[in-house]
Amino acid sequence: MIKDSAPDTMAAKYGWHSYQMMPIESGLINHTYKVVTPSGKFILQQVNTNVFKQPLVIDANMRLLKHQLKTSHPDYLFVAPIAGMDANTLYEVNSQYFRAFEFIEGSHTMSTVNTPEQAFEAAKAFATFTAVCNGMDATALQETLPNFHNLPLRYQQFEAALHSANEERLTTCKTLIEDLQSQEAIVTIYETFIAHPDALKRVTHHDTKISNVLFNDAHKALCVIDLDTVMPGYFISDIGDMMRTYVCPVSEEESDLSKIIVRKDYLQAIQEGYYSHMEQHLTDFEKAHFFFAGEVLIYMQALRFCTDYLQNDVYYPIKYPHHNLVRATNQMQLLLALQQTLANSNY
Structure with missing residues (x-):
């Protein structure tokens, strides 16, 4: 789970001057949270390094995919990690790795296929x-x-x-x-x-x-x-x-x-x-x-x-x-x- 001062540290990285954080329980691998700020809603995720041993590799892949899709299919909705105040998209805090995403309004997920x-x-x-x-x-x-x-x-x-x-x-x-x-x-x-x-x-x-x-x-x-x-x-x-x-x-x-x-x-x-x-x-x-x-x-x-x-x-x-x-x-x-x-x- 998220440790100690990590929430405040991440808020500073993204310029969230005030925030409310709520856990999202549906994920099985990474710990995921919904963050509500005066400037909007976001998803904050802690990468499970027991499963993903090299978070920097994931971040590099996401940057490459984002560049490719922005160039070739700019209208495709690609939910990539957003950049913080210093343009980074992955942060290490207390030996844990975090990234944030925009919250897509009017969207939801489901856990089972029923039709x-x-x-x-x-x-x-x-x-x-x-x-x-x-x-x-x-x-x-x-x-x-x-x-x-x-x-x-x-x-x-x-x-x-x-x-x-x-x-x-x-x-x-x-x-x-x-x-x-x-x-x-x-x-x-x-x-x-x-x-x-x-x-x-x-x-x-x-x-x-x-x-x-x-x-x-x-x-x-x-x-x-x-x-x-x-x-x-x-x-x-x-x-x-x-x-x-x-x-x-x-x-x-x-x-x-x-x-x-x-x-x-x-x-x-x-x-x-x-x-x-x-x-x-x-x-x-x-x-x-x-x-x-x-x-x-x-x-x-x-x-x-x-x-x-x-x-x-x-x-x-x-x-x-x-x-x-x-x-x-x-x-x-x-x-x-x-x-x-x-x-x-x-x-």
Whole structure:
């Protein structure tokens, strides 16, 4: 949480002579606050350096993106950190890093996807962001989370955990382990995909949950936010994460596997929303792997939860014993549901 004199220090950096600060609880990674001042409303955010080890890299990426979009698409709503009195956009105070954003009036976020229309709007928003960045050299951006969506590495980590885990945990998730191993072909297909010349690296968000979209009062998407994970990547990352978090009516926390289904209309809405701005930019090879993206991200998350369980829960916070096992089993069930849906449909 924010420490000591940091609020007053940051207020001085931005020239806020008086202010009221209220925490915003929706964020999972960074600590975020709404700041009300006589000159306007702002968002103040403390970067979580346990997750993002190099805040200066994020700041450099944001400056580069802002310059690119101001030049090529000046009408696009890009919520970038604002400059303080000395023109800096990131500040270190008491070994913590802070930045501020303008508060977008008439906007809101949502935590769950409850209609196909919301899925469509969110997919369109992420597609619009990648499309307006299409003329940019994605490799000019630095990786803020190295190997974040590196599926082959995640499988290697899973295999390593199998050799180091204690017998009790190996026995408890024996069936899950066998199920995950039976899907190893996804890794091979993914490796073939990224090696293909028509699998293009683009400016990719990498964290496309619905809460990273700003909506207006008419429930239309305004823009995407929380851009710390923006870096070079494949379209599979964004599409797969949308499928993983939009198509099922329950979250990865659900233990009742009977509730884990794939809503076909939401799946279709993701494709239609994304294609509305990105269809012309995707290669035929990428389009042929559109729904495979869901398999990649769901499988990768199942591997990560299972790996963490086998390593005695060192990464993901847990609320009860076997929490990560429940999460991994949930994602494995979602993967099977998606595969069955794709096999029985004309996708």
